[in-house]
Every structure is written in C-alpha cells, then in structure tokens.
Amino acid sequence: MAITLRARRSLTASAVGVAASLTVSLAVLVPATPAAADADAVPTYEVKIDLTTAALDASHNPIAAVKAAFGITGSAKARSYEYFDTSAQDLDAEGWDVRLRHKSGSDFEESYKKRFPVTGGDIDAALDEANAEGFDSSDTNDDAEVDWGYAKQTLSFSNEKSHSGSGYSGTSMPSASTGRSWLVNEIPGKLDDWLGKNWGSDTLGASGAHGPVTSQVWSGAWESSDDASIEVLPVKNAAGTGTDYVVELSFKTDTYADAAQLHTDAIATADAHGWLYHGDILKTQLILDRY
Template sequence: MRFSTTGPLALLTSLLAHNVSAASNMVPDYEVKLLMNATAVLDPTKSYKLKPSVLSAFSMPTTVTKMNVQFLDTNTKQIYNAGWSPRIRKTEGESGFELTYKKRYPVSGSDINAALTTANSEGFDSTDTDWDAQIEWGYSQKTLSISRKKSATKSGYSGMDLPNTSDSRSMLIDKAPGTFEDWGGVNNWGTDLLDVSRIYGPVLAKRSIGTWSGIEVYIEVWPIKDVAGTGIEYIVEASFKTGSVSVAGTKSGDLQTFLEGQGWFLAGDSLKTGLIMDRY
C-alpha cells in the first residue's frame, strides 16, 4: 500500500517529523545580582574601597581583582539596539584579552521558558554547546543572556591596558562567531557594524570575592561616568551564581533581606552595560 506524498496525511507526517527533530531549549544557569548603596558601603577617604564592615560580613580579603572593560558599537548603537553587546575585558593576573559576544532577551515576569523559546527560534538551542545561557536575576527584572567567549592577544599592551579602537575592531571581527556575524540572516551584519564602531568605556572595575550563607559571593565596584559626564557614579553589585532556579529564588530573597538589615541594600536593577552605553 502506498501513501500519497501530498495532501493532509503528508502534511501531518511532515509536522510530526519536524516536532520530533526540533531541538530543545537551552538550559541556563542563574546569576543573582543585587545593588548595594554605594554611600553606605564605600569609604570615600580610602579611594572608594569597600568598608571593613562589608568585607567582614562576607569574609572577604582586602585584596581585589581589577577588570578593565569596554564595549564596541556604532555611534547610533545599532548593535546594542539589536540586543547584542560585543565586549573586551582585561582581568588582572590573566594574559591576553577576553572577548565576549552576548545576546540578551528580556524575561516577561517570571516566564523564563518563553525567553528561552524565543532564543531557540533565533538559533540558540540545546545542540549549540559553544554558547552559554544564563538568567541574570535582578531585583525586579530577569534577563536571559546567551554568550560566547573568545580569547585574543596583541603585542604592545601591558598591565591593565585595553586595545585601541583599531585593534579592538580587528580582534572582535576576527573572532566573531557566525551567529553574530550573520545575525538575522544578513551576511556580515555584525562584522560590518564592528568595522565602523567606536569604544564605549573603558571602565576599570574591582571585584572582591567572599562567602555568605554557604555560597560564594562577588561584590563588584564599577566607577561609571555620571549623567552630566563630569563626575563618577559608583555602582556596587553583590552577586552569586547557581545552577538551580529554586536556589536562585530563595537565596536572592535571603540576601536582599540581609542587605536590608545592614542598611546596605539599594532597590533597583543592575544595568551596568546600559549605563556605559548611555554615558560614554
């Protein structure tokens, strides 16, 4: 008995085959990020370092790790407005530069799966192990970020120096993943925009690492230009990572309660990249 290759039965067969072969959504980890009141936790007489009481509460040493960060985009921020952020970072103690290509998706309420499904429809699914999915879990907002890291070296730079505009463009273009390069099905979309990009930043941040309630906690201090462009606004962020959505939900509430009790909490979402893109 032969079945027709056209008609309703063939259509149903095709749809079933597509559903069977469709890749599942990516499985994210979670990074909880809560803002701290810079006035309450930083000492302006000590170069805006964390106060001893904060270091003590999180069992943190006085030493910090420096991170110099810059983003590249066009003057009209075409890359950022499409949800992408190409970044170059130099971390103290590490050789070379870390390049990151990150695509962000907003999470509506707590519907994380919907954001993952949207990412899946745009090519980010569980079969693509080169990209990492993470839910950035803030005070009132959650964001899905899909990122891929590369490394690059360039002679002529030392210490915490970041590459100039020309070298930054070359690095990010040379290492660009295909998904970013041809985003939206447009050949060379990402690399063509990088070719006419400029630097946003740099920002020299400092990270302290400690523990709280049995988990590893980071506190980062980001000195970002203020709105007027004449001074510095210090963004202080406490964060931790987990592979469990339930731990993220429970511990984020616990950490917020702890920070509130110390008078250190700042209600709001950490939007460092957005501030840098707006102010540089």
C-alpha cells in the first residue's frame, strides 16, 4: 500500500511538472499583445506664398496696396538668423535644420527642426512616417506644423529653446563658435542620436554658420488668420555680386480647412494684382547654399 501511495504521488508530481512545462512553452510560443502605438501628431498650418519684387517699393518695403490687400498693419520689426550645418550639409541631408535667431530686444531662439516631405498632398502619410520615427501625439517637446507653399507641402517638428540675449543689442549675433556651442549644449536627444550615439552633437560640433541674414517683418491679420505677416529677406545672389530679395507672405492657422482657404485666396489675390511668384522659394536652402 505504501508503494502504491508513493507511486501515485510520483505520478501526480510528474503530471504537475509536465503541465508547468507546457505552460512555459505555450507562453514562449504565444506572442504578447503589443502595446498600442501612440496616435499621430496633430499639426498646425502655415501658408507661405512668395511674392515678386513688384510687391516692394524702392526701399524694398511692401507697397501700401500689398499691405491693404492682406491686412498688414504693423510696423517693421527686424530679426537676424543663421543656420548651422557642415560644408557637405550633413544635417540637411537627414532632414534636419538647426537655426539660431535673434529678434530685436528679445532672447535668442534656438530651433531644431526635423522635416518630412508631404507627397501628393498626403499629410496623413507624412504623419505616419513621422510617428514611426518617434514624432507622435505623446511628444510634448516638438511642435508639428505643415508648411503649405505655392505647390509644396512639408511636415516639420520643431523643438524650440532659448538663450539669454543679455549683452547683445538689437538683433546682433554671437560669434559662430559661441552660437555653435550654445546649440550643441542644448541639442535634443532625437537629433543627437539620429544616426547613432552622439551623431547629432558630433555633426553640429563640426558645423559652420550659414549667415547671418537680417530680415524685416510686418504683421497683421487676414481672413481666418490673426497671425499674418510679410517678411522681406535680402540674400546674396547666386553669383555673390549682388542681392536678391525674398518676399514671403505667410498665414498661421490651426486647421486644414482654414489653411486650404487661405492658400486659395492668397494665391488668387496676389495673382490678380501681378505680385505672385509662381513657385516655392526655400529660404533655408538659399541661406545654406549662399553663405
């Protein structure tokens, strides 16, 4: 009887061991339910339409008719800025822009922007691509925006920081080495580790300043946008022997519907008066290429 009881206990223990083994095996074979991905970011919009120099007077200020047509009422305010990149434009090649800007009487603005192209007007596809790179609705450090030009749309995520303007008057800029050190010290993690550990800070540390350039900006409100502006930016011409003037009309808004209407109406108004530039002038690329 004792032998039978021991045998039963042995069989019971064996059965428990087999069951436990099967449970562990099944746990290994059956994948865990993946965590739900965060939703895509919700962007704001900025419509950017370029005008020809027919919109400017002899002093390269917007003519009164242009201001009246687009609700521009403010006086001019100066801002200086420059971009930092290597001579081979390694940051730009990866869709990154790093900018230092100084508005008159303000602290310096440090901007780290990642761009995603919008193809065929498919903003959702660009947002999905950005999501896969970690730019999603949970990201509280980067502001999503769609820049909507004459024919081109670009999704961007900007991480904005500041540096004290104490000791700098007007829109004056620091030396290139000083500005670069500020930007390296404040670099966001996404950029720093973009292509590997410390890739961003190493690349930025080897960069030079493209610029500075100084523009004049007039502000106002038009249609659904209470943030309308005209920026006049003088840049070196391609030959380096003179100056080209970039005239950018822009409107900021929160919704796609408002942006679409502003885009349509701004183009129609500018075209009707003979002010419209039929294309997209990329200011960042101009500055990177010419300075």
